[in-house]
Amino acid sequence: MTSNDAAQCRLTSSQQKAVSHIDGPLLVLAGPGSGKTRVITFRIAALIDHGVPPRNICAITFTNKAAEQMRQRAAALGASAGAHISTFHSLCVRLLRRYGAAAGIKPNFSIYDDADQSKCIKAAVRDCQLDTANFPPSRMLAAVSTLKNKLIAPEAFKSRTNDFFGEALARVYARYQRILADLNALDFDDLLMKAAFMLEENPNIAAQLADRFRYLLIDEYQDTNHAQYRIARSLAAAHHNICATGDPDQSIYRWRGADIRNILAFEEDYPDALIVKLEENFRSTPNILEIADNLIAHNKHRKPKRLVPTLPNGHAVAVTAFEDEYEEARGLARTISDLIDAGVAPTDIAVFYRVNAMSRIVEEAFIRARIPYQIVRGVEFYNRKEIRDVLAYLKLIANPADEVALLRIINTPARGIGKTTLDRLANYASRHGIPLHNAVARAAEIEALPKAAALKVATFAALIDKFRASAEGPVGPLVELVFNESGLYDSLRALGPDGRDAIENVEELANSAAGYDGRTEEPSLVDFLQQIALFSDADAYDPSKGQVALMTLHAAKGLEFDNAFIIGLEEGLLPHERTDADDEHDLEEERRLLFVGITRAKSRLHISYARYRTIRGQMLRSVPSQFLFELGIPESALPSDDDDDDDFDADSFDTTRGRGAGSNARRDKAAGLSEGFSGPITRGGEQPSDVAPFTPGRKVRHPHFGHGTIRKLINLGPDSIIEVRFNTGQTKSLLLKYAHLEPL
């Protein structure tokens, strides 16, 4: 059977339409669970069946994991060999390595992560003689990142800004880019920006690529940013064979520059585009789809769309209230244990939460309940000190100009090269106008350096040179060599039992390098380093381990599970307090995030919140999330304030009863519920105080400070504290009973 036969006999008519449209632009608007991934892989197979050589196909996915899966699925159809399947960032790394010379980029560039970037931006702020108090590095970095995502280069930004902050930012931005260039380093955003500019400024390169990648497929298009949009536009300009797939309702990366207009305006960019809508849902039961539908209907900035169920009714969705986060975790562990005892495979269970910090308590409960679990957090491994140390050696070996790496390890493990010596080296370097690593190489010639210090520096330089001599070829042996001969192993060994984990971690790194060597045709240190720099949390998920998966809602994107648990449905957590209560776009994104979580569930969905949660060491009363009241769940089926639930099953209900009710009715009901929940809160027979009009998001007036928006309410009965952001820009915490706030 050819892949096309397979497509013909098993795809729905809209899916077939998407698969068999060969030439020209195609937009696949695919709701959750609509079989989008299948459509893409079948489409790749169909292109090949149609005579397109695989190497002329380029598919872009959102994560490396998704790319790997797509490669496997395509291979199963006999269609993958030679097709390029990767993320935008990986593609850009390859393009910059291959063609970067045209943009002054050397192929062995380092990729800088947050920590590296932070060091560079601090140096840039300092170089510009600005105060880090008024110009916090994190702010500056965020601003620079936003500019890069919009493809605004330093010069362009400088000429278009005229206010005080903008001018300072322009100088910092330019200086930061200079520093990165000197260190032969690119940050994450540079990968996209430099690639986009390279394509636009070098028509010959774009032409070569258009010839190579004659068919372009881009998944999760709703989460592309402007830089990615421009790259896609360049790649497809010559042939318009671009197929974008995505779902505006699942756009959850606005905060990092994703621009939903890219998908909404696809038809304007490509007027001859065929639009295919995949609206049927083959994943979830109607019970689950209905609450997802009800929730997302509250977003105003969207085209109305319904999820069309294809499966029979299943388990009722459960909403449960717990006393605090410990009870919630215990209840979770109990319910999951029961499921596993009943024969459910742990792999078919997942727990989603808004912030990573929430994983710890769940983890502790799972350990006690002996539930096998994995926390899907890939980058954590690479953030360990010992791993960063080894990687710094490797980066310095691959890229001598990488001063951040150099400074990290020149005295790690301690080899007697202290601050004074470094100052003298830096001094020499700046007087001679040479980079620091050249000064290090010339230590013996530096008069300001005492003999003993010069010897230590020279010994270090010789060590790195020795490593460099073995840097060709497979990476695994190099990691071992570096670990053993740098002194890192000995220093960890000297720690005794305390160093054991660290040693094991480095050995795991060596294993992963060996694994890389095994699956790569021409392994190289530069390629290995660039690949692991792009490793993401979601990439760490391994379904074959037979474990319950714990992950953030963001990491859950693209996955599906028979049984899903979403915890912490509380104001301040989901929606998160850092989202601007005034900005309805921010709020809508939080709602989409929950929508994504809900629609991961195939059969059972459990939602929970805790009445009290410890925040920064303090146990505080929490307010149930406004989203709970938007699910269209009858009030009688939601936990009430004095329920003492201890199990997820306690408050299950049947959503199918509510089907057909008008959305207005639902909204009214939700509003009624909302007041009931955020109203007076009693605990242990305490006298209720009237905090009902003071929920986060509401507008108020203060006799002195004027109008403002409530950010947070810490409900302590008569001593409730309220945090208000006033229109003057300042945020104040006030004792509610003295504040004389007037609800508006």
Place this chain on the structure above:
DNA sequence: CATAGCCGCCTTTTT
């Protein structure tokens, strides 16, 4: 020059 201990800062989501 190294280390320990303390202080103060930040604290969402991630390629």
Place this chain on the structure above:
DNA sequence: GGCGGCTATG
């Protein structure tokens, strides 16, 4: 609560 950076001390 956790981490990075700074200071004081050995």
